[in-house]
Amino acid sequence: MALPSPNLDDRRFQQLVDEAKRYVQQRAPEWTDHNVSDPGVTLIETFAYLVDQLLYRLNRVPDKNYLAFLELLGIQLFPPSAASAEVDFWLSAPQPETVTLPAGTEVTTAAGEGEEDAVVFATADELHIVPSELIRMLTAPRIGDQTDRTAELAEGRDIPVFQGAPEPGDAVLFGLPTAVPRCVIAVRLDSRVQGVGVDPRQPPLVWEAWDGGRWQRCETGSDSTGGLNRPGEVIVHVPAGHRASLIGGTRAGWLRCRVIEAEPGQPFYSESPTVREAAVFTVGGTMTVEHAETVTDVPLGSSEGVAGQRFPLGRPPVLLDGEPPVVEVSSPDGWQRWEVVEHFGRSGPEDRHVRVDATTGEFSFPPVLREPDGSLRARGAVPPKGAQIRVSRYRTGGGPAGNVARGAISVLRSSVPYIARVDNREAARGGVAGETLENAKLRAPEALRMQERAVTAEDHEIIARQAAPSVRRVRCLPAADDTPGGPVRVLVVPDAVADEGDDRLRFEQLIPSDQMLASITRALDERRLIGTRLVVEPPVYQGVTVVARLAAPSADADRVRDTALAALFRHLNPLHGGPEGTGWPFGRPVQYGELFGVLQRAVGDVLIEDIRMFAADPISGRRGSPVDRIDLGPGALVFSYQHQVVVTATDAEGQG
Known part of the structure; x- marks a missing residue:
């Protein structure tokens, strides 16, 4: 063949x-x-x-020649990128001293039949799990002064944490001895008098941490208090920006529980809950991990003392998005470190430089070039003959295998005292396979056309995708004609996988990480035109809630409901929704008639009795009045927010 x-x-x-x-x-x-x-x-x-x-x-x-041609043009295959996730490290018990997890602590997924089936992740930075306790408790009504309740708490009184008739904005503040960034805090409360009127499964409360300038929202885990209704504890994940500040005359690391406005149909407090006892302690910490494994002391071979030597690694690829690999060459004075550079264009004869092909894992030493007058010019130092060459440390991994599901990371591979278990609350994302030759063939003409310069909107989008391969969609909006000198906006949508398997995305999955935005900003800033102002950010997401009432035989009610909901979440999807199934087009309005047709095609001959469409805010959860059309700005996308489908049963003749 x-x-x-x-x-x-x-x-x-x-x-x-x-x-x-x-x-x-x-x-x-x-x-x-x-x-x-x-x-x-x-x-x-x-x-x-x-x-x-x-x-x-x-x-x-052949393809080998094509790769050589690409290299002559300065085009190399992109290496795989590593997936990342937030992992919680849970203590076996609260500790009196700080527990430190060093950078590079490894965790894995549970292995299958063989150990090779486990996916290895490593912490990107050092994590300090700081002990904490409660030193102050303040109540802060929406209107009025703060009140220090610490003394009353010590006396065992029942303290109303909000106003007698609670209002959105009422809060109770907890002061800790110091800030606890990236720590998991348990707030244990003894509530003897229940807050009347609230649904314990859906309390209108939010937990926040003070970062020195504003209150940052905290993610919460389990809440056995049912919204401060009964004795129990709340697990609070404190963000990285937590800072100690002076509030109410006390300098402390402050957390607060605040009443928010109830959503439509959500019960609200008619009386304030009370607290008799309160305690705070640290139960764990959260750190970003990457699908990467650190490999140490890998011998490459012995130098022949000639220019242009190449040495392949046994375990490619090499991840370059963090610390560069460490290459060392033996000498009479010990091991000498050689610097990894992008190219040898600025290397002098005495510079100890080396290049690495991240995809193949091949290390290249400087060549010798012939000048026009026939002389030879070294583009870097050459390891002496007989010198041993090794890679003392590099990171390998990456690829789509790292995009593991929520809860899949469950094994602590490194030995860390006092850590009992680990888990990831969100799915890992960002893992992309290395570039194929076919893709490089398509990319080469674009690279030659752009010449590493961002001029057109398409140039900005191409460079953004190259800087962050895990980006799902990119849209560049040039400065408007009526605002000369305005910024060029680059809108970034990360890739995401629905947890339910039916296109139901959570809002936080569509917000790109700070690292992704920084990588794109850095790449574009190096290539933008002088005078161009750049803003790299996520798009505006317009929440859309659809409430539909259908009539179907009772035996088919569940199937019809599931089918209708799946069709709505699939169509109103920023990643792979819209008329073409390639993602909702930027700025495309949502219309009542279109949604009616989507539902009708999904459920077939089932009677659709009523459809109502609401514009919703996916952050606050508020939604407006029913409308027939929702207009979107040029840089906006839709987001499915809490669709509701009610199926009423009919008899065999179709009568209710």
């Missing part, structure tokens, strides 16, 4: 002729006779024939 021939350039004879004639119109407009009888056109066709034959032969070269 013959190997498929590459297609380096798909232009043919007639296309070459047409391109040449267009250049003639641009460069020599006085040449107006383009008929085949014109001698100049005869020359154009002659050269087009020769180029066509050259392209035919060029398209017969």
